[in-house]
Amino acid sequence: MINSPKIRKIVYGGDYNPEQWPEEVWHEDMRLFKEAGVDIVTLNVFSWAMLQPSEDEYDFSTLDRIMELVKENGLFVCMATSTAAHPAWMAKRHPDITRVESNGMKRSFGARHNSCPNSPTYRKYAPELARRLAERYKGFDNIVAWHVSNEFGGECYCENCAKAFREWVKSRYGTIEEVNRAWNTAFWSHTFYDFDEIVPADLRSEEFSWDGQLRTNFQGISLDYRRFLSDSMLECFKLERDELKKITPDIPVTTNLMGWYKPLDYKKWADEMDFVSWDNYPNYDSGPAYPAAVHDTMRGFKGGQPFCLMEQSPSVSNWHIYCKLKRPGVMRLWSWQAVAHGADTVMFFQMRRSIGACEKYHSALIDHAGRNDTRVFKEMAALGAELKKIGGQTLGTRIKADIAIVFDWENWWAAELSAGPSRLINYCSEVSSYYNALFSRNIAVDFIAPDGDMSKYKLVIAPLLYMNHEGYDERVREYVKGGGTYITTYFSGWVDDNDLVLPGGYPGKQKDILGIWVEESDALPEGEENSFIYKGTEYPAGTLCDIMHPEGAREIAVYEREFYSGTPVLTVNDFGSGRASYVGCHSNDAFYAAYLSDICAELGIEPVLDTPQDVEVTRRENDEYSFLFVLNHKDEKSEVRLREGGTDILTDKVYGSGDLLPLNRKGVAIIRTEKK
């Protein structure tokens, strides 16, 4: 689907479950798909019970008919392996397949994403089903991707997981002595003498709820259990992928990610996937910056390669507590926003709305009314036509960014499990503070992992990067020495990979780079704040106020209140040919906008275009063309002045350099400019 030679345009379609409907409906679906410009369907996501009615029996007859039908109708297929929900008979006959919750509650049968990742039954039957699917449908050349399982996630704490965890720990640390060191088990008499004494970190052992947040007594164990669960599920993915690859080595394999989904270390996952795909379900009031940030995160997993927008909702998502309708134009606008950030597909959950069970009030191309004259159908058909019109022009184009934000799952876990200094510590929110300031100015951002290549960027920002992975400070040191600009914040660089504090004062190994020593950090309760003046304007300081001693760095701003009034809150340190800045507290959006604007200006980092508020612009390009995506998120008309001329490929209108581009409410334009 991504980089496939078969695909010549942005594919359009999504999840389709004909097995839930009588066959006469299928033909009506084909007719409506054509009308809407649908050219791809994701099939077979939840059919395990149908495909394998019992231990040794497989029945592909219905799927055969579906496959024939969609092929006849010229549809591409994104082929799922159906292993995201096991059959009821399997749960009954092999109870090891169901999960155990953190409090020890053994699940019976139900829901989905319900298989223990270390269940021998699951690990036997899931790859087996993948293998049989590949074997049976390898001849269908309209299959453009394998979609393994669906939205991997959740947790298990069963005895099989406990055993596998012990093996995982053994393989990570080698000796029990090293485990004791890494987890600091001398604390609270936790010394283990044998791997068999280790138990999962859960509500029965180290974890508990505290003021509504999950806490742990042993960060090291809890961190490793999260790593282990993410790895366990990734192994399940790999088991299926490997079976598929053996038979259809040329069909790319993916699984649909869920954006900033905390439990799984998606960077590690993406490394095992042929291309990245994800499901975008922002809340009705989330604003455009949040999905933009997540799109950029997904794009970053494979160094900027386009990704697949696998799911979004045509209108409402049933699980939101208020299923507010997507307003007219929003579905189209958000579809183009995905493309503007690097998506090469526009896909949905779902093609036809089911009549029973919990997703029946999730929107679909074909509603319960079954009509082609609904608002949603008409909007989708119009988008389908638009996609047909522009064809493959933008496929494979890339985004160029001068700025990278470091984003790290393990740090996310560690920072929020740390047991102090504040319940307000919120990793994604801190990352968003920095991202949003750049987003609002249309400055392109890449997301990289802590071990990502910094050398390509003029500026690297690492908000709240509490965990200094082994070697991370060294990479930053080289980057800054070599002329890079680095910004990091309060509660960064305190600990190693095991959440062990790096001794000698905060921020551990980064003190020399930043030219500071943080002696104390004052956690201000919700509603309390300190303040500082930056370039003549006063901004709030809160969450954590670092009290620091410059050791080489220059003060940019100082606290105005409290006993540490007059001590620095913002610093910059010249280091090698570059410089390293430190933001010692959480502040507000106005501050991040001002601060990052100044730094961008100094570094010569320019916006793609200056626009009115809530008009977003991105640029995708290849060797020949640049495509300017202009997205009006406002509820009224707007306009932007173009720097370069070009053609709006949606309307064929031609604009000259300096022309005003008019935008409807929720309007979109894509200005193609030929490169000189």
Added chain:
Amino acid sequence: MINSPKIRKIVYGGDYNPEQWPEEVWHEDMRLFKEAGVDIVTLNVFSWAMLQPSEDEYDFSTLDRIMELVKENGLFVCMATSTAAHPAWMAKRHPDITRVESNGMKRSFGARHNSCPNSPTYRKYAPELARRLAERYKGFDNIVAWHVSNEFGGECYCENCAKAFREWVKSRYGTIEEVNRAWNTAFWSHTFYDFDEIVPADLRSEEFSWDGQLRTNFQGISLDYRRFLSDSMLECFKLERDELKKITPDIPVTTNLMGWYKPLDYKKWADEMDFVSWDNYPNYDSGPAYPAAVHDTMRGFKGGQPFCLMEQSPSVSNWHIYCKLKRPGVMRLWSWQAVAHGADTVMFFQMRRSIGACEKYHSALIDHAGRNDTRVFKEMAALGAELKKIGGQTLGTRIKADIAIVFDWENWWAAELSAGPSRLINYCSEVSSYYNALFSRNIAVDFIAPDGDMSKYKLVIAPLLYMNHEGYDERVREYVKGGGTYITTYFSGWVDDNDLVLPGGYPGKQKDILGIWVEESDALPEGEENSFIYKGTEYPAGTLCDIMHPEGAREIAVYEREFYSGTPVLTVNDFGSGRASYVGCHSNDAFYAAYLSDICAELGIEPVLDTPQDVEVTRRENDEYSFLFVLNHKDEKSEVRLREGGTDILTDKVYGSGDLLPLNRKGVAIIRTEKK
């Protein structure tokens, strides 16, 4: 107790537990009962452990003495079967009798209402105890009713329940194929191949908590588990009832219901009871409309036949989080309100306040002080005298209503389990919106089940009737065709008995009757609202705003805002000789008052009497007399102008037509008028 030839007045008394006290206290109780005008006691509600000290041993000696004593003292007995709390030895010896909670937690021994309804032990010993009680006390002709168990309720998810559930499912659906269809198991790979694969819908399978509300992944399974639990407990009721009937066929059998108690489908229960009885415990701030609505619901179960007010509190209820005292006059006022809505008894929990365990701070006729000069005792004695004074005049009288509200337990479950479109969906609150508008105008209302007889009514209102039971639309169609007026609302008629969406657009099979098609429904978050103008006044529109297309109906009002501004929110459709109105959103009390007043005026439906706010009036009547109950819920005096003359049977004062009837603070009058 209801329709009993032995009973010549409104019986007065309630729960009495002498077995908790030394025998010398019993005689003091008899003296005080006489002083207070008590003539009935409910005995033996929680004595199982006393009556059956071990597996094969029964000991009725204490109960024998109690029965002799109350008989000597001329008291009627409402005789409970004591099966609402099993003995500790039974829980120890037969653990199957204790329940398992939704999360799998096995209960030990404790509390009450603690027996698994599918426990073989419970189903053996409970009817056995009922049989022995009937056998032993059949000679007591002062027993006027059997009171089976007590406040049936709660839930169980044990293995015995799981087995019984499978049988229940089999008996409902016949084949596993039909189960799969009804539950739409093709969704999420839930296909069952054998009944044995089915498990209870609970926290271990399909259910979970979401933003503080219980949700389910499979509405069909969860709905059926609720049906099953209600039926299981009803079977327990019937097992006891049948034993009692064998021995004392002439003593009516009841069990005390709890009003709008969600877990049990009380309409189905009422069909198995000889008369309806219930326990009325409004919160201190609930206002008079809520208990009125519930009284009317209870009265509706048996087509308007009087019911028994089995319990209410003399003053505080211990389980309220603030045990605010019932103000002077309130106990009397609320007692008469029950009668005004169809009760033929005035009974209380409890006669003497216990000294230990959790109900010791629940109020009683005889307080811990043991005195006859407490405020509560004096108020109760005064009411006792009043009841004696009026005698049996009102017994058996009926209320006549031109309006019916459809109320349905299964719909309640389904609408609130639906997984979208809004967490604000609240069935009882929507029903109350319509009821309260009529209540505040003293317009009589009956409650009927969806299969109830509509033909008697000029107006039938079905608020938020999400579930269109098989055949329901056909009954509505006939009713409206025949000249009836029908009102229904947003989120009505969407699904069938299994919560499967009725295809072809909302509201499914009722589209022709209502003359509309609802394309989309916009769930507005708490605090957001749209608006519309009805007869010159602007009203809010919220919760769910249906966006609809008239297909024959006339617009009465349209939305004022949002992209669906100008589209209809209120419609009316002429259909046959009648008409069907649709209210496409939730609005406010002022709207419901205005709208229903207009409709009542058009239909010639008149208030019993026009009164100042918070003065309630109802009418009960028989062939000879009409009794006007006038209830002043205000904290100050009031007065009402009588349309017809008559005699206040509480004071013997005579009023002429058009006279002003003065009312004290919390005052009551009952004006008897002879029919011409």
Added chain:
Amino acid sequence: MINSPKIRKIVYGGDYNPEQWPEEVWHEDMRLFKEAGVDIVTLNVFSWAMLQPSEDEYDFSTLDRIMELVKENGLFVCMATSTAAHPAWMAKRHPDITRVESNGMKRSFGARHNSCPNSPTYRKYAPELARRLAERYKGFDNIVAWHVSNEFGGECYCENCAKAFREWVKSRYGTIEEVNRAWNTAFWSHTFYDFDEIVPADLRSEEFSWDGQLRTNFQGISLDYRRFLSDSMLECFKLERDELKKITPDIPVTTNLMGWYKPLDYKKWADEMDFVSWDNYPNYDSGPAYPAAVHDTMRGFKGGQPFCLMEQSPSVSNWHIYCKLKRPGVMRLWSWQAVAHGADTVMFFQMRRSIGACEKYHSALIDHAGRNDTRVFKEMAALGAELKKIGGQTLGTRIKADIAIVFDWENWWAAELSAGPSRLINYCSEVSSYYNALFSRNIAVDFIAPDGDMSKYKLVIAPLLYMNHEGYDERVREYVKGGGTYITTYFSGWVDDNDLVLPGGYPGKQKDILGIWVEESDALPEGEENSFIYKGTEYPAGTLCDIMHPEGAREIAVYEREFYSGTPVLTVNDFGSGRASYVGCHSNDAFYAAYLSDICAELGIEPVLDTPQDVEVTRRENDEYSFLFVLNHKDEKSEVRLREGGTDILTDKVYGSGDLLPLNRKGVAIIRTEKK
């Protein structure tokens, strides 16, 4: 440590865990301890896993080296027994040692304070370890106390506890008949025929959550299970203590209490301890009165004997949801506050901050930076010098109080488990209302148990003393008859030791003393209030408004509103040579201040000194000297006028009678005055 002849000054130091660090760090620690004036360390708190690596193996080698080192460095040792967290191998090999939660969740291994108090394994190995420690280190004459386990607490509901509970019940009540009487099991068919039928009061039996509060169906059983758990843990303490005493009879034994910690009946515990020690961790916003009240409670356990401040934090406590720094001066101020209220030690958790697991962000003398120039280190070193300077002058001095407040754990449990009349019933908050009024006026208060000696006091206050322990009313009667003044409040004296209501009207057996009968109590919801006028000022009345009949008492104030307007809310009764006052509701701080000031004035009870608001003064004294502790809790400077002259032993400044004593922000002075 307390009353030890070896100790000549206020010892200074705290918890020290060198076993968590490489040995080279130990020597650096010794150097820094000297610099900070540390002279005592608490060792070996969490080393069980290190000391006992397996079933039959013990290894004291590391502890030996630590003991040698601290001895060489002249440090006293408070020697812990390490039994507060069992080893992982023990949990694996002997699962009986881990706890079961109230919902039946069996814990695996983790956290601390994790041993079931009735585990045979725990009861075998814990005393065994204590014995071996005593045997091995008995020769170290720098051991000044044994510190058994650590912060005993928590709960267990396992089968071993159930068995032990049955034995406990048997031993308390003798016969099953007496159990049935005490628990009022005739209610809800709870009659037990055999002790084996009894189960723990937990979420599986009688308890449940109600509006966020824990409730029970059977107060008697729940109360006894709390008694039993407190006793079970106390037995564990005694098992260790007895082993220690056999070998080192002269070393006093303690365990660190946690102030107003609800689960354990600390008065009973204190009776088994050689001296009282406790851990003081107020929240950043708790204000000075709360720790003062708890200090006074701790001091009261042993009739005013000085106690040990075992733990406090140098700055932040990691488990607070916002780890706000202790402001400069606060650590010193709060240390002196402890001394001012009777502490003879100033000790901390912890000496060196650990690098891993959940307490790594708890403050320490030696921070992660490992430096002696941090703010915290410098403040602590300054305090160390101060303590050295004043030496042993204040050791053993006592506080004299004319007022006692009755504080009772069992009453705390009972009042808050009572199931009505109001969720606002809060024992500690009511006690604090009275305490704070006296605290704010610098009037000394002792805390006594209900069976404490009242005769020493001019005034005894028993706020919300719901439970009238057997004989309590008799002691009050004698006290008041003999001339004492007694104040009690609403919801006092209602029940006996088993939460059985004392019949005949509230407050049961105290009616004659108070000269009143309370007929009803009106629980006002949060936000609602009544009012009364006391000496010309109007005050609010809320939570519970008792409606009472004077039976000898005089009215002091009456309600102004509601149907009980004009009835008494404050009364006083002359009884014998004394008088008994009753406060029939909860009011506000202004009322308590006014009311208690008047009573103190009448009784000739004087403040230690009149001071500006938030400047606290206490007096400790011995036969020769009086020490006036002056503590400025304000954020600005202040001053107080001295009544008597003396020398500030912190500064050696001499003040004459009537002089102004200046105080810095958070400043402290200790004025020594020689007795004439």
